[in-house]
Structure formats: structure tokens, C-alpha cells
Amino acid sequence: MTDPTQSDSTGRQAAAQLLREQIDKIYQSDPPNQPATETTAPSSQPEADDRPAHDPNALRYANQNDLWRHYHSAWQSYYQQYYHRYYLNQLHQQRRRLVGRGALAAAPAISLERDVQNQDNPSLGIITGEQATKQVHDEIVRKVKQRAKTLRRSHHFMPIATALAVGLLFLFVQYNRLLFAQVKTYVSPGSASAQSIILDPTVNTKVGPEPRMIIPKINVDAPVVYGVKSLKESDVQLALRDGIVHYPYPGADSLPGQVGNSVFLGHTSNDVFDPGKYKFVFVLMERLQVGDTIYVNYQGTRYTYLVNKKEVVNPNEINKLVVKTNKPLITLVGCVPVGTANQRLLIFAEQVSPDPAGAKPAPVEPPASSQPTTIPGNSPTFLERLFGGGR
Template identity: 50%
Template sequence: AKEQELSRLQKAPGQASETDADNKPVDLQANAMKELRQQIQQKVRDSAKKVKKSRHFMPAMAGITVLLVFMFLQYNRIIFGAVAAYTTPGAIDPQNIIVDASTDVAVSPEPRMIIPKINIDAPVVYGAASDTQSQNAAMRNGIAHFSIPGANAVPGQVGNAIFAAHSSNDAFAAGDYKFIFAQNEKLVKGDIIYMNYQSKRYTYKVTSTEVVMPTEVSKVQIKTSKPMLTLISCVPLGTAEKRLLVFAEQISPDPNGTQLSDNANSGNSKSSASAAIPGKPSPTLLERLFGAS
């Protein structure tokens, strides 16, 4: 019996080792499968995150792009107006630069306005009606002269001659003079304005400036015994919120003895009552697309 028990004990370790050896390959295979499964799951999670990010990123970028395009189409005049305020609006012909304002100069029949301080030398369009469509049509070709009751003079006549032009306008609008009055805010008392009209040059000196609402038409309907002019432009730049008025009086030729303004002989037969001061910019591209006036 002792010999049998001893024999059994001697065989037991061997049997245990054989069992462990048999189980070890099974454990290694299980661990490998577990690791592979974890790797696959991690890759699936990573891929899902990328897809999720992409699904949100692309629409977000598309939305931002559309917003930027919309803002540019609607508000580009603010950007370009600000740029134009710090750049030269035009080139002055050297023959138009005069030291003595009282000097009599022979000029061509083409109507023009010259403002040396802000480097303006541009054509003037006479005969425009005061409605918005006519205003914009005239201002596409230069500085527009308007005739309204109480402000229907032309250069050389007693009364107020009013001239309007764009300080800024939509980048997609027609015309070469979209920013011609962008620097009008720099004009101060004492600055000189030249008007070429009917082959004669008239010299004006700025007397004051004022910012008013577009509906304050009475601000340009001035009862005066002097020949004067008023420049009209929109402010702040890029908007039509208000109007900047620059008032100037004739100093040459001698203003004494000039004739009274008369709408019948002023060269403008389209005078009519106006509900707003002329000079409103043309609609933006979006406003035109969606029917705004």
C-alpha cells in the first residue's frame, strides 16, 4: 500500500504539468483574440468619431461661407467706402490747379467740378430729376445737379445749386464714380471748389458743413441773396442713414450783380417737390434680386 501511495504522489506533479501545458495555448489564443477584438473596436470608434466630426464640420463651413458671401453682397459698400476714404478718388489735370481763386481761366464747355483738397476732377451731369431712379442714373456718370423747389440755381445764379454724388456704392453697381465724394468729410471752412459751367469757371469757398437726416429737405431750400452751392453725400460711409451737406459761396467772378435763379432758364425743366434730399445710393445686389427699391 505504501508503495502504491508513493507511486501515486510521484506521478501527480507530472500529471499537473501536462494539464498546464495543455491549457497554456488556449490562454494565449484567448488573449490574442481579446486584443484583436479591442483593436477592432477602437478602430471602429475612431472611424465613427471622424465621420461624426466631418458630418458637423462640412455643414458648419458651408454655413459660414454662405454667411460671408451674404455679408459681402449686402455690405461691401462699407468696406470699399472706407478704403476709398483713404485713397485718391481721381487725378486732377494740372491746368485745373489754380493758386489765385480770382484768376479768370478759359475752360472747355464740358461741365466739371474740381476740388483740389480731395483731388476731385469729375464731370457734372445737369438735368436730372429728383426721383431715386433718375438720381442713380445721373450719378453713374459723375456728379449730379438736382433742381428742387427752393434750390434750383446753377453756377453763376443767386440761390442754392445742389450737387450730389456717391460717397460709396455697391461694388456690383454700374458707373465709374461710386466713391467720388468719399472724402467730402475732410472739407472744412475756407476750402475751395471750382465749377466749370458753360465755358466759364466759378470759384466757391466752403462756409460750413452739416449732417442731417435725408428727410430734412428744408436744409437745402435756402433763401439767400448770394450765389451758393451745396454738396450732398451719404454718411456714415457705406450707408444711406444721413446726409453730409457742404455749403459754399461764390467768390469769383464777383458775385455782386448775378442773376436770380429761375427754373425756366436754369437748364433743368424737371424740378419737382422732393420728399428726401437727393443722393440715395443704388440698391445692393441682394436688394435688387429680392425686389427692394
């Protein structure tokens, strides 16, 4: 009895052998249209076209040529389509990456069929780096404009914008003095004339009747207001609009040329919306040092003083203004840090001209019924005025 497994194996071997013979026949024949080499002897056998039609070798030769031509064409077509589709696939992958980054989001997509139809132009659909950058820029601008337009139409935009505008306005109104004071520290606050300043402080010089104070170091040349009605904060603030104010605090109420202390107030900073031209007259006051010169014109005489002391005190330390001395002195008072009214800077200076030995004694006046407890400073801020906290 025959083994079925052996019979099946024999059949596969026969089929494989037949396939080998067919392949050998293909490769044993020469490729068509190949010229003969010089070393090849001319064949005495006639060409296939010259053979009689009934010759069986001619028919076999023609079949082999057709088979080889068909085989060669099939492989050529295969490789051509393979590489064509490979490069198209790379092109579309690159395009998808650009679309993912937004480079081609606004451009119409080019289909695979269009690429196939235009395969004679390999550059179709391929963009340069400059084009991609421009497309990204245009797309970003488009999206920003679109979102800004949407935001403006949003019902949340106007309340937010209004709240922001009100907040910025409040900050400016409340803290404008701080902002402008910092700017003023880099800008000359006065217009002191070199011709009106004497170089020798020991020389007694006659001047005009207008009361003024001149401080060359910080470029101050401003009028001085004497005779304030009272020491109330409101009256002092009103007088400070017109210049530097002589502050006749009891025990420090001397006038220039008299023994004792003469106190002068000036703004280092103030609200820009307040009236007056001297809101920053003492803005550079902190630059004064021991030895600097101060001139005070009073009743036609120029009094010259040299700085001999600086001190920072709290607003409630008003007793610091009273100095026991047998010499004529002046004290300048301003708020520090610049732009605030947290503390007071006191600049003490001693008279050197005219001769202090000839100074007159200060008049003795009865103390006022009510005396201030703090040294005047800047005008009230917006919040202080709004909530009744003005000084």
C-alpha cells in the same frame, strides 16, 4: 519542575551566541589576496598551501577564505543588481511621463528585457530634449491631419462649410460698400491735375466746354451731369453712374453763375457691383473745412467757391436745401457715415469768382406735380432690393 518559558529563553540565547561566534570567525580572518604591509613581521608559520594536507589549521584557513570570498561576492552582486534595477526604474518612469505628454506616443515602447539585454549601452532608450520636441511636433501634425481628414469625410462637414460660405457671401454682398469705403478713405479717389487748378480764386478763367467739378482738398476732378429727367430716386441713381449730379430741387435749382442755391449730389460710397466709375467720388467729403476752395466748370467758365458752412441732416430734411440768399451759392450733398446712408452731409460754399455781383437771377419755374420727400443717397442694399425696400 522546569519553567518552559525559561527553557525557551535559554535556547534562543544559545542560538544567538552560536551566530555571533560564526560572524566573529568571518571578520577575524584577513580578506584574501591582501598584500602584507612593511610593518608586519614576516610570519614564521608556513602558507596554507605549504601545510600538510592532514593539518587541521590549513583546512580551517581555507574554509574561512572561501566563506569570506563568497560573502564579498554576494554583497557585490546585491549592490550591482540593486543600482541596475534602480536606474532602469528611473528610466521607465521618465519614459512614462513623456508618453503621458504625447512625446513617445508614436514611437515603439522599449521593454524592460531589452534594457537589461543592452545594459552595456546606458544611453539606450534615453531621448534628448530636441528629440522629444520633434516627436511632440510630429505627433501633433499627425493628429491634426488625421482629424482634418476625418472631418472632411464627415457628413456634417459639407453642410457646415456650405452654410459658412453662404453667410460670408451674404455679408460681403450686403456690406461691401462699408468695407471698400474705409479702404478708399486712404486712397486718392480722383486724378486732379495741378495744371488745371488756378491758385488765385479771384481770377476769371476760361475753360473747355465740358462741365466738371474740381476740389483740390480731397483730390476730386469729375464730370458733372446736368438736366436729369426727373427727381425720382431711380433716375437720380442712374445719372450718378456718370459723375456728380446737378439736383434741381424746387427753390434750390439755380445753375452756376446764377443767384440762389445750386445743389450737387455725389456718392461717398456705393455697392461695388453697381455700374459706374464714380461710386466713391465724395468719399473724403468730410475733410472739407470752412475756407476750402471748390471749382465748377460750366459753359466754358470756371466758377470758384469758398466753403462757408457744414451741416449734417437727416435724409428727410430736404427743406435744408432751400436757402434764401441774393448771392450765387452751391451745396454739395453726400452720405455719412461713410459706407452707410444714415445721414446727409451738406457743404455750403459761396461764389467768389467771377464777381458775384454780376450773377444772373435764377429762372422761375412752376413747381413739379410731385416732389421728393427725402434727399437721395446710396443705391439700395442687397436686402433692400431682395425685400422690395429699395429707395
